[in-house]
Amino acid sequence: MPRHPYYAWLKPYARRLRNHSTPGEIRLWCEVLRARKFYGYQFNRQLSIGRYIADFACRKLSLVVELDGKSHQYKVEEDRIRDEFMQSLGYRVVRIAESEVMNNLDNVIRTLESYLPENKSE
Secondary structure: OOOOOOOHHHHHHHHHHHHOOOHHHHHHHHHHHHHHOOOOOOOEEEEEEOOEEEEEEEOOOOEEEEEEOHHHHHOHHHHHHHHHHHHHOOOEEEEEEHHHHHHOHHHHHHHHHOOOOOOOOO
8 A cells, every 4th residue: 555645734625625526526436436335445535645635545456536527628737747646656546537427437437447456346
């Protein structure tokens, strides 16, 4: 499991993000990632990792799941830097379009399954 710096000053911001989640975040959380529904793995919402806040993270899988809405088309460089930082800590980062969560959740699940250790998706 990756270890990462923790900044307490981000906690109120993370809480605010959890309380104002996007429809895609709510759907992915409630239907797939919450309460160890995804193959028994624990995911956290709006987890602070260094000076960033990941939409969803599973420490055991070393996996960060980022949902990208329309605003991310203007944040390509910022997202690249953020992804590189998380990867430097040992996380794999998967970016999923919010529209994909809303319109094709089965495909999103298959994508996430590809990050499972072998034989866990059976």
